[in-house]
Amino acid sequence: MPEIELLLDCRAIIGESPTWFAPGEALYWIDVKAPALYRLSVDGVQAQWRFDADIGAFALVEGAEGAIVALRTGIFRLDFSTGETCQLAPPPFDSNLFRFNEGVCDAEGRFWVGVMFDPRPGVAAETAAAPLHRFTLVEGLVAGDDWSDLHNGFAWNLEEDAFFLSHSHARSILRAPYDRARGRVGKPSSFAEIRTEGQVPDSAAVDEEGCYWCAVHGGGVLHRYDRSGRLISQIALPVSQPTMCAFVGPDLDEMVVSSARDKLTEDQLKREPQAGGLFRLRPGVRGLSRPCIVR
Template sequence: MSDHGIELVLDAGATIGESPTWCAAEAALYWIDVKKPALYRYHPDSGAQREWSLPSDIGAFALDDDLSGAVVALRSGIFGLEFASGRLTLLAPPPFDPAFHRFNEGACDATGRFWVGVMFDPLQPDVYVPIAASLHSFTREGGLRAEPDAAELHNGMAWSPDGRQFLLSHSRSGAIWSFDFEPGSGRLSHRRTFAVIPKAGGLPDGAAVDTDGGYWCALHGAGLLRRFNEDGSVDRDIVLPVSQPTMCVFAGPELDTLYITSAADKLSDAQRRAEPHAGALLRLRPGRTGVVRRCTLNPARSEP
């Protein structure tokens, strides 16, 4: 650990490291590099890592229930990925024009429903007016379903300890929203403001929740990990050695360690010299324990 309690785990140099996900059954951390693009499985005990290269930007993933593969949300659609062969099978086409949008961040709720957001991220470098797109959920039985929320950039998905509150950020506007959440149906309702980050304070990116209901949010561009209390008030900030943290997850046998992904995307040469570990995987012990978060998609039910 460093003097600040922050450890450099992997100096990955990821363009956009994202979506750290703890799999307790394998004692492994899965994560992605959106732009490489690739999915990784890292074993903290041994330091071993496996990589699955992908054909287009990956925004999110959920593991199969038997851990033999994953559902990956690519710019080109939702696919099943078989780990042994690397084979991809299309499960749902993209619900947007992939020339302008891609999937961005996803998470499974307690029932195994896969929630996945979007990002306005045009392939061509021309100037475009940003276009909002819908939040979606996915199940193997029901496919891809549009949800009643739209944004230019979805992030920060997390559930309260009782599973009845869903938190979601619209990163470009700086707003973090709270919804009432019905676990059985996945219905969202009664959206209200949880917190607002001013532009100078960075973009609210990926997040995790602790057992006391605290919401830990990576502030992309500000180099901070911020803990909010249950009422949306700020508890504390942790200064990170990277300016673009992207997401955090509670991990380890006791869920008392936070892993944090980061990005090197769009940094100038001077900025890269100032933060040589941009794009790294970091970890720290925050003095809190996390809520168990499901990492697997619920399998389709067998026909009777």
């Protein structure tokens, strides 16, 4: 088993979306409920940008001078130098009931963003679903065909002709045909399932062998699946709520795992005081370079 190192004791409420930006040798991530976007450079310098609404995902803009951030209140452009935001698209849902959740770029710079049914405090409503969207600076926000009350697990296979995603509340990991030229996600089919009550598939990554890595929220473990969806290995973590795994470093031979402390009781927090931290390990396999620039 690889050694698990606490990279940063950031105690995020819901830490998410660790993203390695190779040209700048920096790691970016978010805390959904802080809400904030963070950057950690290899020299240890940290930066943060705070928002007035939940952040569900982000992508960098060309030159990493800023980012596109998916907030509960819409899609915004963030200027890193000033901290100012400018709305590019209104929320495509009732923001009292939904927020964006999960977001990754494909190789063409399309920013795919999912949703989560997450009513604001004091708002009562029956659970509902909303569609997956893609965003580009040219097209804006465009709705897709996949609907869920909690999207997660976005990644592409080695050939980039299949798109992975999870419907977390259904505990299902899905695989759909992907048309890279047109940016179209086909009809998904079952890839794998998490069968243990209280455990759900969260965010993911793909390695150089085409295997799919998934953070199992509530299970305190990383799952690695082969190309057929067969579970081939597990890595136990020191926290029960890992949220995403991402390959990082110049050789993409390290992995960073984000985590959450949201909804943990006082007793649980005593048992896992590092909950909400960022963790680092060497998984024994290299990952794929993951696009993070929206176009």
